[in-house]
Amino acid sequence: MATAILISMLVGVAGAVASARTTLTVGVFPDLDSVLKAVIPEFNKVHPDIEINLQTLGFADHHNALLTALATGSGAPDVVAIEIGYLGRFAVEGGLTDLSRPPYNAGELKDLFVPFAWGQATTTDGRIVAIPTDIGPGTMFYRRDVLEAAGVDIDAVASWDDLVEMGRKVTRDLNGDGKADVFLIAAASTIADAMYRGDIPEGEGVYFDARGRTVVDSPRFVNAFTVAQRVRQAGLDARIGAWSNEWYEAFKRGTVAVELSGAWLGGHLQNWMAPETAGKWGARDLPSNMYVSWGGSFYAIPEQSRHKDAAWKLIQFLTTRPEIQILAFRTTNAFPALQAALEDPLFDEPVPFLAGQRARRMWAEAAAKVHVSVIHPGDPVAQEIVGSALTQVLEEGKDVRQALAEARQLIERRVRR
Template identity: 50%
Template sequence: MKLKSITLAAMVSAAAIGSVQAEEKIRFDGFPDFDSSLKVILPDFEKQTGIHVDYLMNNHEDHHKKLLTNLATNSGAGDVVVIDVEKVGDFVSSGGLVNLSEKYNAEQYKKDFAPYAWAQGQDPKGDVYGIPVDLGPGVMYYRRDLLKQTGDNIDNVISDWDSYISYGEDLKKQGTYLIASAADVAQTIIYTTVGENEGLYFDNHGKPLVTSPRFVKAFTVAKEIRDKGLDARITSWSNEWYEGFRNGTFATQLSGAWLLGHLQNWIAPKTAGKWGVSKLPDGIYGSWGGSFLSIPKQSKHQDAAWELIKYMTTKRDIQLKHFSTIGAFPANVTTYDDPMFSEPVPFLDGQKARLLFAEITKKIKPIVPSKGDSIARSIILENALMQVLDEGKDVKQALADAQRMIERRTRNL
């Protein structure tokens, strides 16, 4: 009897060990608020597939720095990694990611995604290294109460940049700023007025474009806003920025549609009903943010990782859960006829904002990223633009100097 008990216990123990060994485990590396979404969608994925998913979150910048090191050293990366659209060009060209076209025939899903977002996850040859999981159609959030106080009309405000600045002058008379930072206006113009055969910062031959009229206009409009004292000189994602939303320090914010989730969930939930959202000023359309899912070559569980990527990006109901949980606008266009898009958004005073987001998404033109984009972005938006806004440097001189620096730093890429 005793022998039988021991044998039974051994059999149970062996079965348990076999179960653990049979269960595949992978890790998802990303940044907030992906963890909030994963808590909602992973239980069903794990139940369906038997694949257990752990996740590691770092803040946006640290996540990408860590991933860059992981890919360079061929160790330490998760099996599925999130890459922001601003970084995707560099990571695609790094050589450290799995070619999803070659290994998994990713093109079979192309028709289901916003064309501009699909292009951003490709290399110059058209091979896919990142599948878009969410988008950032560019919009302008505005305070309805502050607009009412000035007597302006939102359609007039966004008709062109002169009208937008004129609205800022009306706000200034009442002690309110137009926007947190004039730099956001420059970034908007740079991102949304890209010409044919152009990337964000380079042409199709790899030559920097930063002395072109697009950049001159972006810097000039931003400088006018700064010179007239219409921006609050507040940096995005700072405590002062959060307080500005809560206190009505500034009346507008140019951003991606995703800002809605942050505003209503944690930045300024008590301001519900005071906000509206519109298209960007000057009749422009463009992307502001967005995320991609990729698989590092170093992953020992690439097939399981691909299953998770497919689950998060190609399944309509999961894309909608991701959207409803953290406000991350779906990259999968097959979701856009869901009744959710026609629902009023209470935080925006009942506005049916998701229909606007979908309309904008369909009008954004594809822009293929370049491997020097992050270098150029740093030089333009963090150095040259700040020299113009903070130090009064001449716009054309700042851009000419930036062009030389970009050429020097990208020469060996």
């Protein structure tokens, strides 16, 4: 009898422990899934009562599915990863927990992070819709062998005009068929993207000023579009879209001299895009001492989550612990958003893929110089319209000022609605 009672008690305790476990659904996109797989065992050492159910979808599918789930009010994971390009839209459409409010009080974490990343997660009305986990300091990757063959010194490129002039030297016909085989860059539009996202006045956004007025026809955009147009008209870009097979092939074959991107591109080049080109690449800051945010990932909690307490524990674990941010960097080269992580000696080590260059410290210093900008409810609309205007300028030869003036009018009409 006593034995039966003891067994019954043990079964009851086991059942209570099992029922006390929380299953937390986490929705991510590649390559953040690799980070989570590496980190989950460490998280479970601290929180053995929380089980992680990892859901991974392709980049676009993940964000589209999340938009649908938030719009319908059901089906969203407890924790979601959001890339910076989508963050503004999610902030506008709602459905994400405001982490500035109790019990989260995320504002207390502000000083832990690279300032510009924190600003990107903060709306103009003061809501904190997500916590940054990785960032993309803008940089210029260049092919050492291509520039050497053209007799070009990358250190002589101080301005965007210098970059265009360098392009005239590296863009050339190797086969004698009258067509260029090597180009300055894959797409002229990339130069415009870099320029109009750089030197944003402190406290303003990419497309709107502090008062919410559209600034897409300002000198910042005019200069960006003009330089990109010069590159296109001179035949200096290969007219290759990013994330295409042609883009990857250009990196492998060395048919483009430079590529402007976030520091994260170095990891992609090394790991899967063009690993056989190790030692042929270098990196440096963008021309004209321009410092730009180029990508970045955040974690947020949908309002519909039933396990917000556990979700907040996971987000804090992923974002506020230097050792976890370092583990993420070692796993996928995801550049930490946490300032303490950037002080690790790892960021002073030479990078073999970049011929031993100590590029990580350069990127960390660049990140500290990116101006803080905020997201605006009209950002998704403005981004779409500006992109269309740039296409008209590059593909159809439309006048830059006219294209931007029309873009401003269209943005104002659609945002006002």
